Amino acid sequence: MFTLKTKSTWKEFTKSYFMNPKPSPLAGEGRVMGVEKPIVATLPPTHFPRGRNCKAIKSIDEMTFKKFSQSLAFCSLLLAAPAVFAATELVPPSAQLAFPLENQGGSARANAMGSAFVAVGGDVSALSWNPAGLASLTSAQLALHHNFYLQDLTQDTLLFATPQGDFGSWGLSASYLGYGSLQGRDSNGVVTGSYNAGRWGGEIAWAHVLFQGFAIGLGLKGNLLDLSGADYSNIAGDVGALWDVTSTFHVGASYDNWGTDISGNIANSVIRFGGAYDWAVSFNNQALLAGSLFLEPFGVARLNIGAEDVFNSFLSLRAGYVAGLSSTLLQGLTGLTAGLGLKLQDFNLDYAYSPFGDLGTSQRVSLTYHFEGAAPKTTPVPGSSTKSTQTKATPTPAKAIPVTVYATPPPGPTATPAPAEPKKDVEKLRLLFSLPENQNDSAGTSDLDWDQKVQADKDAIDKDAKNLSAWYELAMLYYQKGKKEDAIQCFEQTLRLKPDNEKLRNWLKKYKERQQ
Amino acid sequence: MKKAILFLYLLAVIAPFGANALDIPDSGTSYSYPLPAKAGGLVNIVYTMASSGTVQVLAYNESSDLVMNFTDLKTAGLQSSQVDLCCLAPGIYLYLVMINYDSGSKEKLKPAKFVVVR
Numbered sequence: 001m002f003t004l005k006t007k008s009t010w011k012e013f014t015k016s017y018f019m020n021p022k023p024s025p026l027a028g029e030g031r032v033m034g035v036e037k038p039i040v041a042t043l044p045p046t047h048f049p050r051g052r053n054c055k056a057i058k059s060i061d062e063m064t065f066k067k068f069s070q071s072l073a074f075c076s077l078l079l080a081a082p083a084v085f086a087a088t089e090l091v092p093p094s095a096q097l098a099f100p101l102e103n104q105g106g107s108a109r110a111n112a113m114g115s116a117f118v119a120v121g122g123d124v125s126a127l128s129w130n131p132a133g134l135a136s137l138t139s140a141q142l143a144l145h146h147n148f149y150l151q152d153l154t155q156d157t158l159l160f161a162t163p164q165g166d167f168g169s170w171g172l173s174a175s176y177l178g179y180g181s182l183q184g185r186d187s188n189g190v191v192t193g194s195y196n197a198g199r200w201g202g203e204i205a206w207a208h209v210l211f212q213g214f215a216i217g218l219g220l221k222g223n224l225l226d227l228s229g230a231d232y233s234n235i236a237g238d239v240g241a242l243w244d245v246t247s248t249f250h251v252g253a254s255y256d257n258w259g260t261d262i263s264g265n266i267a268n269s270v271i272r273f274g275g276a277y278d279w280a281v282s283f284n285n286q287a288l289l290a291g292s293l294f295l296e297p298f299g300v301a302r303l304n305i306g307a308e309d310v311f312n313s314f315l316s317l318r319a320g321y322v323a324g325l326s327s328t329l330l331q332g333l334t335g336l337t338a339g340l341g342l343k344l345q346d347f348n349l350d351y352a353y354s355p356f357g358d359l360g361t362s363q364r365v366s367l368t369y370h371f372e373g374a375a376p377k378t379t380p381v382p383g384s385s386t387k388s389t390q391t392k393a394t395p396t397p398a399k400a401i402p403v404t405v406y407a408t409p410p411p412g413p414t415a416t417p418a419p420a421e422p423k424k425d426v427e428k429l430r431l432l433f434s435l436p437e438n439q440n441d442s443a444g445t446s447d448l449d450w451d452q453k454v455q456a457d458k459d460a461i462d463k464d465a466k467n468l469s470a471w472y473e474l475a476m477l478y479y480q481k482g483k484k485e486d487a488i489q490c491f492e493q494t495l496r497l498k499p500d501n502e503k504l505r506n507w508l509k510k511y512k513e514r515q516q
Numbered sequence: 517m518k519k520a521i522l523f524l525y526l527l528a529v530i531a532p533f534g535a536n537a538l539d540i541p542d543s544g545t546s547y548s549y550p551l552p553a554k555a556g557g558l559v560n561i562v563y564t565m566a567s568s569g570t571v572q573v574l575a576y577n578e579s580s581d582l583v584m585n586f587t588d589l590k591t592a593g594l595q596s597s598q599v600d601l602c603c604l605a606p607g608i609y610l611y612l613v614m615i616n617y618d619s620g621s622k623e624k625l626k627p628a629k630f631v632v633v634r
Binding site: 092094095097098099100101103104150151177185186188191197227230299328330358360 | 538539547548549550551552560562574576577578579580581582583584585602603604605606607608610612624627628629631632633634
């Protein structure tokens with residue numbers, strides 16, 4: 001992978017030709033004598049011990065013309081190719097790739113999870129990892145990401161995405177990568193003043209559900225790099241796909257930053273593919289595991305893994321690891337990522353920390369606003385139910401119970417009991433909503449008959465009108481018995497108690513549409 | 517004839533180096549010039565050595581991928597390593613200077629950055 005340009009033979013070379021190389025008269029002044037700036041030193045010719053050159057000049061009168069000619073030829077050789085004798089330089093092919101940071105999205109949530117985000121949808125930041133993930137959005141989102149990056153670099157990204165029903169989901173982003181203030185120096189090393197440099201970027205993306213559980217996404221982006229007055233630009237595209245293998249397991253793939261050359265250099269594109277698995281650990285604990293492979297054509301390869309645990313629909317803890325499959329020679333902590341998120345009303349506040357060894361650290365902060373209201377989808381988005389709940393930065397905490405809360409459950413059996421639904425449908429619903437089975441007051445009623453179970457749940461609700469699992473279990477019981485209206489009322493109450501359950505919200509919406 | 521050759525020699529060998537007036541970098545730091553540097557050209561990394569040893573310059577792109585690994589042997593004092601930028605893409609690069617002294621001690625200089633233009 002590396003190209004060997006020169007070989008290091010300088011040490012042997014100097015030993016054999018210059019028995020007593022004299023150090024520079026200024027050698028070590030700055031350090032040994034403790035003299036600090038603004039001392040100006042005369043630097044010996046690069047790679048040439050100063051003493052050797054001086055010796056050659058002083059002795060010229062004593063040399064024969066032949067010897068001098070040999071010396072001249074020898075010095076010319078050294079002048080022409082000093083690097084040949086001086087150093088070893090290894091240059092990997094990735095050195096030629098331009099705009100590499102385009103492959104590192106700005107989302108704190110994604111970065112805290114080790115950037116293993118290609119199979120995670122329903123989050124506006126999917127625009128940076130896999131545009132197909134936008135298809136799972138259930139409401140519009142606006143996000144601002146800020147990255148305190150290595151060596152005073154800063155990265156800011158503003159994103160907006162909205163689902164538009166049959167027209168798919170649309171996303172927009174604008175970004176700025178600031179290189180900070182840089183000190184200019186001329187070819188003699190003299191300070192010429194400072195200058196600023198940075199890169200602007202913008203993207204528009206579209207995602208659509210092609211068929212049940214399968215979505216695609218496309219993105220078109222432009223970049224403009226300004227380096228001290230020299231401008232470089234390119235146009236690039238993103239393409240991605242997301243497939244819900246099951247309601248809890250998703251796989252995704254994308255090819256990002258496939259674009260035009262930048263002043264003769266190839267844009268640093270990347271191929272990603274991976275999976276994500278989400279599940280309800282317990283009543284108030286949802287988890288997500290994700291992994292992906294990151295392959296840059298002509299560049300590096302990485303393995304990304306990440307995890308997220310959401311507690312009580314309020315606090316999210318995240319961790320990840322980025323295993324570089326190409327050596328970076330960095331010392332210190334590298335690869336590990338960590339972060340947390342808070343859900344505050346309709347806002348998500350996320351933080352991520354990523355160390356890069358000797359180079360420094362990256363600290364990202366994201367603020368995401370979730371607009372109220374479900375998407376006006378008329379085309380069912382299969383699998384989005386699971387994903388949409390899981391992929392919100394942090395699920396919404398249970399809001400204050402609105403005045404429409406039922407003090408008691410709906411009345412008992414309706415006049416004409418409908419035939420019982422097949423049990424597998426109920427189980428499907430239970431899986432779909434990712435709500436655990438009743439775990440409190442009405443738990444342990446599996447051996448009771450239906451009426452007793454209903455009564456147990458009603459008793460639990462009488463004791464605590466906010467008993468979410470009792471409402472949910474009661475809804476399931478009614479649904480199982482074919483008492484759809486009662487079941488819907490209970491499901492609606494469940495949704496009021498747990499408004500972040502987008503799966504349930506979508507199912508209810510579609511159910512009502514079908515009834516109309 | 518000899519004088520002519522001597523003149524040519526001085527012109528060829530001495531003049532190009534001239535008397536470069538370089539700042540001595542602060543302790544534990546380095547700097548580079550020219551800034552911005554031209555792709556295909558050279559960038560000089562300037563640092564000070566407490567004694568003789570091996571210098572390793574590692575350059576990284578924006579996303580911390582290694583793009584250059586350069587080693588050099590230097591004596592004590594103010595020193596400079598020329599790094600061939602060859603085919604680097606326009607952009608910003610971060611670099612680390614690590615010194616392994618012949619005495620066995622090691623020193624890491626504070627990371628810095630250089631800019632490459634075309």
